[in-house]
Amino acid sequence: MKYSGWPDTGELVVGKIDEIEDFGVFVDLEEYEDKRGLVHVSEVASGWIKNVRDHVSEGQTVVCKVLDVDTSSQQIDLSLKDVNEHQRSDKIQDWKNEQKADKWMTLAFGEDMSDDLYGRVANELLSEFGSIYDGFEQAAIHGPEALTATDLDDEEVESLVATARENVSVPYVTVTGYVDLQSSASDGVDAIKEALQAAEGNGEIPDEVELDVTYVGAPEYRIRVKAPNYKTAEAQLEESAARAESAISEAGGTADFHRSRRTDEE
Numbered sequence: 001m002k003y004s005g006w007p008d009t010g011e012l013v014v015g016k017i018d019e020i021e022d023f024g025v026f027v028d029l030e031e032y033e034d035k036r037g038l039v040h041v042s043e044v045a046s047g048w049i050k051n052v053r054d055h056v057s058e059g060q061t062v063v064c065k066v067l068d069v070d071t072s073s074q075q076i077d078l079s080l081k082d083v084n085e086h087q088r089s090d091k092i093q094d095w096k097n098e099q100k101a102d103k104w105m106t107l108a109f110g111e112d113m114s115d116d117l118y119g120r121v122a123n124e125l126l127s128e129f130g131s132i133y134d135g136f137e138q139a140a141i142h143g144p145e146a147l148t149a150t151d152l153d154d155e156e157v158e159s160l161v162a163t164a165r166e167n168v169s170v171p172y173v174t175v176t177g178y179v180d181l182q183s184s185a186s187d188g189v190d191a192i193k194e195a196l197q198a199a200e201g202n203g204e205i206p207d208e209v210e211l212d213v214t215y216v217g218a219p220e221y222r223i224r225v226k227a228p229n230y231k232t233a234e235a236q237l238e239e240s241a242a243r244a245e246s247a248i249s250e251a252g253g254t255a256d257f258h259r260s261r262r263t264d265e266e
Contacts, residue, residue, distance in 0.1 A: 014029070015027035037077065105121065140170055144158070179241050184253075198247040
């Protein structure tokens with residue numbers, strides 16, 4: 001995806017150097033349709049420059065700061081020297097993330113996706129999250145709830161969430177579920193304690209996973225799982241609930257796993 005229109009003054013942009021002259025460097029902007037900017041020789045690097053080619057090369061991907069935009073003359077003035085290494089690294093990563101998100105859009109809606117559909121969905125994600133990538137990331141973490149504030153229909157939300165959960169890697173994902181544990185036996189309290197211990201994994205939870213079970217309100221207990229990705233978190237949550245159900249069933253009690261809280265708010 002490339003933006004239409006013009007970049008803003010002060011914005012950091014990713015470009016590819018396609019022509020080098022003694023007076024400066026021409027840069028094709030990777031994020032904007034049919035836009036090209038000029039880095040004057042004085043903006044290539046700090047200090048005196050003997051040869052521009054000592055600092056840049058044709059085909060090089062660079063991050064520039066937009067100094068000025070003159071739409072009437074179709075001119076964009078850029079600077080390389082005003083971008084520090086931290087800014088360059090962050091901008092390149094953001095650009096790569098958006099390239100990934102562009103591919104995910106194709107996975108979600110197909111190769112024959114119309115430009116209108118792409119633009120409408122992309123604009124909804126940009127408006128709500130600031131970037132398409134962040135929209136996919138939030139969909140992977142929070143599911144359909146992350147997209148409730150958008151104007152996307154149910155089918156579009158479902159496609160986005162399914163694609164996000166298949167492709168997005170996030171640092172850590174937290175998922176929550178609830179299990180109701182009940183036993184009318186004389187040793188019912190002990191049976192519930194054993195079921196809770198089973199839910200917690202009896203010390204056999206993978207090192208990269210955090211799992212805790214807390215009391216919410218009789219007979220409801222919250223299971224919260226933190227894991228490196230959604231699939232692992234969901235699997236651990238379901239396994240935890242299954243262990244609790246198996247343990248309480250063996251003692252003659254019952255268990256009911258559900259994703260939404262049923263007791264009154266604490």
